[in-house]
Amino acid sequence: MNLFKMDDLTNRDLHGLLDLAQKFKNNEIDGSHLSDKTGALLFYEPSTRTKLSFEMACHKLGIQLLAFSKETSSVTKGESLYDTVKTIEALGADFVVIRHPEEQYYKQLEGVNIPIINGGDGSGEHPSQCLLDLMTIKEQFSKFQDLNVTICGDIKHSRVAKSNAHALSRLGANVRLAAKEEWQDPELPYPYVTLDDVLSDTDVLMLLRVQAERHDEQSYDENSYLKKYGLTMERESLLPESSIIMHPAPINRGVEIDSSLVESSKSKIFTQMENGVYIRQAIIYNVLHKGGALYENINQKYQATRN
Known part of the structure; x- marks a missing residue:
């Protein structure tokens, strides 16, 4: 079983994974029987949160990790992604997490x-980030249906925008997008709005990092971006009291969001x-x-272990 993109999961799968994650958070599941498993994290792009949280997840599950660094591996000698992953498989790893700058790199595999x-494929999708965002929203509102979500x-x-917009819409949320014209994606079938016009009825404000490394040239002025498009103190005051602010990080403080927020x-x-x-x-x-591991199977199994 692979996880490449959010469309690999049905809505039932989504809720099952969210429930399973909540069980881990509540210490209702003991995954220590996975101590005989080995994984590998192949990160071809820089990462802090995704890589370290996968490492921590493996640590909590008792899973051993093979060490990998693009800079010190045979990737520097021209080894293909396929051959690297097949090597990991041949060495006995039970799964692999991959972040790669190429969209849909997994088609090579x-x-x-x-x-x-999939730990992120270029500007394609980021399913694990999407799922953790859904978990955070569900914890706050206990639902997705009819929530107004503004992704900015x-x-x-x-x-992140692609994965979250599609998943939230499937789950019944009202998704709106806010972006500079040159940063809009016409392939996403959701309305573009002006941020100031929708803040008063926004339940979830999802801010995005300005991804300068994916731009051909600097297409924004850091000094003016916050004032024109970011979450300032003034804009934050327009949000409903029950609303939440999200950001996948890393955060450009003072660019996408006022540092104090x-x-x-x-x-x-x-x-x-x-x-x-x-x-x-x-x-x-x-x-x-x-x-x-989802649905009735896990509920029955872990009820038995707790009795």
Whole structure:
């Protein structure tokens, strides 16, 4: 079982993974029987939160990790992604997590026989980030239906925007997008709005990092971006009291969001990071059980272990 994109999961799968992650968060599941498993994290792009939370998830599950660094591996000698992953498989790894700058890199990996978890593919998708965002929203509102979600920022270059917009819409949320014209993605079938016009009825404000590394040239002025398009103190005051602020991080403080709001009462940014560990535990646990760790199976199994 692989996890490449959000469309690989049915709505039932989504809720099953969220419930499983919540069980990990509540210490209702003991995954220590996975101590005989080995995984590998192949990160071809820089990462802090995703890589470290996958490492922490493996640590909590008792899973051993093979060390890999692009800079010190045979990638520097021209080894293909396929041959690297097949090597990991041949060495005995039980699964692999991959972040790669190429969209849909996983299409190169037909013939690999261990589960592959997508840790982000260029500007494509980021399923584990999407799931941790869904977990954070569900914890706050206990639902998705009819929530007004505004995703604001560098939509065109954001894999997070794509994954979240599609998943939230499937789950019944009203998704709106806000972005500079040149950062809009016409392929996303959701309305573009002006941020100031929708803040008063926004339940979830999802800010995105300006991804300068994916731009051909600097297409924004850091000094004016916050005032024109970011979350200022003034804009934050327009949000409903019950609303939450989210950001996948890393955060460009003073660009996408006023620095003083990063840890404000509405902000769930660090909660997202915490939930990332539990979601990634759930993803790994589920792929190692070939998708059978969800729903009735896991409920029955772990009720028995607790009695």
